[in-house]
Amino acid sequence: MQKNSTKHKQTQSQGRAKWVRLDHASKLFPATANYQDTKVFRITAELNDAVDPEILQQALDAVLPRFPSFNVVLRRGVFWYYFEQTDQRCIVQPETEDLYEPLYIRGEKRLAFRVLYYGSRINAEIFHAVCDGAVAVAFVRALLGQYLLLSHPEVITAEDIQPLIQRTPAGEKMDDSFRRHFKHTDKLKSKQSKKKEKKKRVRAWNYKGTKLARNRANLIEGTMPIRTILDAAKNHRATLTVYMAAVYARALWEVRRGDKPRPIILAVPVNLRPLFPSRTERNFFQVMNIELPEPTPEEAPDLDWWIRQVADVFKDSLKPEELAASSTELLKLESNFLLRILPTGLKDLGLRIAHRINDHQHTTSISNVGRLDLPEKLAAYVRSCYVSTTSRDISLFAISCAGSLSVSFTSVYRESELQYRFFTALQSQGVPVEITSNRNIITAESSNENIESAIVPPAEGVNPTASSICPLCGCAIRGYKARCPLDNEPLQFPADARCDQARDVFPAAEQKTNRTLLIKLFAFISIAAMVISFILDFTLELPLNLPLMTLLGIVSTWTSVGAVVV
Known part of the structure; x- marks a missing residue:
């Protein structure tokens, strides 16, 4: 048995x-x-x-x-x-x-x-x-x-x-390196026990603009020769990450002029694996906020001044003990018994509120993912690589591969002034930039009114390699674009741009209606309206006209919803 x-x-x-x-x-x-x-x-x-x-x-x-x-x-x-x-x-x-x-x-x-x-x-x-x-x-x-x-x-x-x-x-791949390195470490606890002056949290300057519908992503990618931009950084005695962060910070300062002089704070994700040995294939990073000093009108145009400030702040912030202490404090808070027994819904609410507050404590995020190394035999088949992510405002990401560096801006705003200032600053330093984007894509128009207004070419095929030079920004714009994604300047595009097989780098995806969310929303409103009408009818001793009128209103509303959803 x-x-x-x-x-x-x-x-x-x-x-x-x-x-x-x-x-x-x-x-x-x-x-x-x-x-x-x-x-x-x-x-x-x-x-x-x-x-x-x-x-x-x-x-x-x-x-x-x-x-x-x-x-x-x-x-x-x-x-x-x-x-x-x-x-x-x-x-x-x-x-x-x-x-x-x-x-x-x-x-x-x-x-x-x-x-x-x-x-x-x-x-x-x-x-x-x-x-x-x-x-x-x-x-x-x-x-x-x-x-x-x-x-x-x-x-x-x-x-x-x-x-x-x-x-x-396999065990190391699934390892939780945060708990391994930061949860039970007497050395870190002793360092934490030392009293330190806590920096007062300040509200950062936030980029403002006209948001796209449904916060749809405005992605602009800039590709440049890695050797050229490394030489430009070397001429200023800076590393590649510091050089890009300095150019970005100066562009942010130029966009901020005329707005409230709040500090520019960069959120920089740091890969913890080089500092704390780990081979985990899960998350193991820490975000550090870098507050830049306010320049004088004479210092602001000087790129070398920005490079010195960024390099000094990076040096002070990239200390293993500082990163470890921050992670240990958060793990200690996470292990609190009262917080652990809270249901998931309440935890989610608290994290959302904290996330909203944190949005006001940094201006933007910038991340250099590093290199996607390939052997020379394989690199001959690869044009370039890109990295990007969703953003609640605007973010910059960079990656290098096959002899090129790609810088991607993800934004929820229509305006592209910040991207324009960043890439034109690189152009002025002698770095040629090629731009690709999911904006301003030309599509073949359909002659039949009963089908979609634009014909999207099939996914199989080769991406375009030809580019047009924008007369204003000077960048090479690749793909079938009606206007430059940086400055909205009209471009000269080839005659076959509207043919059925003309393919841009990105598909001309139509914005979808979220049917499930729409149905759930109106179902909740309908049930709530009927319940409220019956409560009012019973409380005020009214005739059944109110529930009947409410029911007719719900039927007409669902008819309208059906026209949108179907």
């Missing part, structure tokens, strides 16, 4: 899906994600040739077992969120929708990442609770190597892609 019960328990445990606790950094993302800010980030590899979706699917199937942290679905429990391991297969899909579509929707069991293709681009979109940018770069590097191996077997061998595969034990 004992043996049978043991076998039954083993069979029962094997049938259960294994669940994984969210790490410290991941807990913010499911609580604050919504349809406007989906907490999805995107790594893109653009090839010289068109993407073959069948080979891409084979490459994805071969690579995914090496990344166990990706084979999960996010679930919402009574007291916390957790990951549940799944055997769902990720299917490669053509990109037809808007950027950064939601990956986590409460109540739905869906993978927390997707792989898309469009033209020559391979796009991996990942929910930020799964991993950070360093792991996403490693995933795309492995996927890219496997894809090139399968698509060019006569040139590339299995030995060529071995450097792209990280050899890490």
Whole structure:
């Protein structure tokens, strides 16, 4: 009997899906994600040739077992969120929708990442609770190597892609490095016990502009030769990250002129793996806020002054003990018993409020993800790589690959003055910039009024390589654009720009109506209206005219909703 019960328990445990606790950094993302800010980030590899979706699917199937942290679905429990391991297969899909579509929707069991293709681009979109940018770069590097191996077997061998595969034990891949390094460390606690002067939190200057509908992403990518911008940074005796941050800070100061002189504060994510040895494939980063001093009118135009200020602040902030102390304090707060027993809904509410408050404590975020290293034999097939993420305001991200550096701006505003000032500043330093964007895309017009007004070309094909020089900003604008994404200047575009097969770098995705959310909203309003009408009718002893009129109003409203949804 004992043996049978043991076998039954083993069979029962094997049938259960294994669940994984969210790490410290991941807990913010499911609580604050919504349809406007989906907490999805995107790594893109653009090839010289068109993407073959069948080979891409084979490459994805071969690579995914090496990344166990990706084979999960996010679930919402009574007291916390957790990951549940799944055997769902990720299917490669053509990109037809808007950027950064939601990956986590409460109540739905869906993978927390997707792989898309469009033209020559391979796009991996990942929910930020799964991993950070360093792991996403490693995933795309492995996927890219496997894809090139399968698509060019006569040139590339299995030995060529071995450097792209990280050899890490499975236990370390799923390790929660925050708890390993920061939770039970006497040395850190002793450092924390020393009294330090706490800096008074100040409200940062925030960029203002006209927001796009549904906070739709305005993505502008600038690509430049890595050697040229490294030489420009070297001429100013600065590292690449400090140089870009200084150019960005000066552009922010120029945009801020005439507004309230609040401080410019940059939020900079820091990869903690070089400082605290870890091979985890989950989140392991810390965000540091860098407050820049206020320049005088004479100092502000001087780029060297900005470089000195940024370098000094970086040096003071990038101290392991400072980053460790901050993480330890947050883990201590997270371990509070009273907070742990609160239901998930109350925790979500508190995190959303804290997230809103934190938005006013930094101006913008800037992140240099680093290099996506490829062997020389593989780099010959890659044009460039890009990284970007959803933003509640405006953010800058950079990555280098295949001899080029790509800087991506994600913004929820129509205006592009900040991007214009940043890229034209690089142009004035002798750095040529090529611009791609999901704005101002020319599409073929349909002659039939019964179908869509624009014809979107199929996802299979090669992205355009030709570019037009904008007469105002001087940047090369790649793709089929009616106007420059930076200054809205009309551009000369080729005669075939409106043909059915004309393909931009991005698909001309139409903004979708969120049908599920719309139906739920009107269902709630309808039920509430009927309940209120019956309460008023019973309390005031009115005839049944009020509920009947309310019912007629609900029917007419649902008729209007049906016209929109259907």
